[in-house]
Amino acid sequence: MTTALDSSCIDHSRANRILQTRAVENESKVVGENDDETITFYQSLGQDLLDADAKGLIELEASVVRPQIENMRLLGRGDKPAVTRQIGAILRVLLNGAELRGGSKDIAIISLYRPGDKGGPHLAGRAIDIGRFAGKRLNSAFPDEAAEGVTACYRDLAQNAKSLGFKFALGLPRNLRTDNPGIEAELKGNGWEARAAIYSAALGQGKRINFFNQSSEETQKIYDAIRVAYKFTDVFFSHNNVPGKSPTGLVKSDIEAFVRTAVRDEWLQILNSGGKGLSYLFPDAADHLHIQLV
Numbered sequence: 001m002t003t004a005l006d007s008s009c010i011d012h013s014r015a016n017r018i019l020q021t022r023a024v025e026n027e028s029k030v031v032g033e034n035d036d037e038t039i040t041f042y043q044s045l046g047q048d049l050l051d052a053d054a055k056g057l058i059e060l061e062a063s064v065v066r067p068q069i070e071n072m073r074l075l076g077r078g079d080k081p082a083v084t085r086q087i088g089a090i091l092r093v094l095l096n097g098a099e100l101r102g103g104s105k106d107i108a109i110i111s112l113y114r115p116g117d118k119g120g121p122h123l124a125g126r127a128i129d130i131g132r133f134a135g136k137r138l139n140s141a142f143p144d145e146a147a148e149g150v151t152a153c154y155r156d157l158a159q160n161a162k163s164l165g166f167k168f169a170l171g172l173p174r175n176l177r178t179d180n181p182g183i184e185a186e187l188k189g190n191g192w193e194a195r196a197a198i199y200s201a202a203l204g205q206g207k208r209i210n211f212f213n214q215s216s217e218e219t220q221k222i223y224d225a226i227r228v229a230y231k232f233t234d235v236f237f238s239h240n241n242v243p244g245k246s247p248t249g250l251v252k253s254d255i256e257a258f259v260r261t262a263v264r265d266e267w268l269q270i271l272n273s274g275g276k277g278l279s280y281l282f283p284d285a286a287d288h289l290h291i292q293l294v
């Protein structure tokens, strides 16, 4: 009796193992949607980006972006690429520009596909974040470089708008807000740690400030100190503009809202000389340019 039971258990677990093995085999044999042309597109883009990274021409963020590009290089018939074909076409345009300029670490790609970006364009592989362009840091802590680098990127995209043939939007580098509700909003949500670090750095403390669990009087003192210490030059939009929101929803009037008149005039000139494709603009992050499909 005991023997029969044991034997039955063994048989049962063996059967489970066989079933599990079959399930894995079936999964790995799923036939996907990618046709030969699509596979060639992604594989060659992945290879060229990795080559440019290895040569020091561009920089791929190492922990997440580079593995995504490595998967792109090995894309198979059933695989889902990290970015859409359109974002892939933008990556190709950016890479072509870097090759023409030939500078060292000309572009830094800091984020592509983000599975945790709930409801955001990175979740669907419809956005790119770049931290450097044409060798310029796209960071509001370096406002002149940021203005120059983002403008150069817009010019590259505008010149290729016809071949790209689709609409995109740009999330521009911005300064953090300094009004009370603004500071509170900056200390919440995705990426708040980086923004808290920017305030801390402005306050000149050696270590990160604990912005939370203070009395309301102490909080007010910290906020007042931020207003005094966090000196900046606005790069594109005023720091009082609401992050993530296009000021007017239309590219021309968004450009007209730029704080710097020289930058505004240059962008209008690019727009007027056929810079189609760009749909609207919005203030986004402190330390990068965000390019997304619309």
Ligand SMILES: [Zn+2]
Pocket: 111, 122, 127, 128, 129, 290, 291
């Ligand atoms: Zn982004």
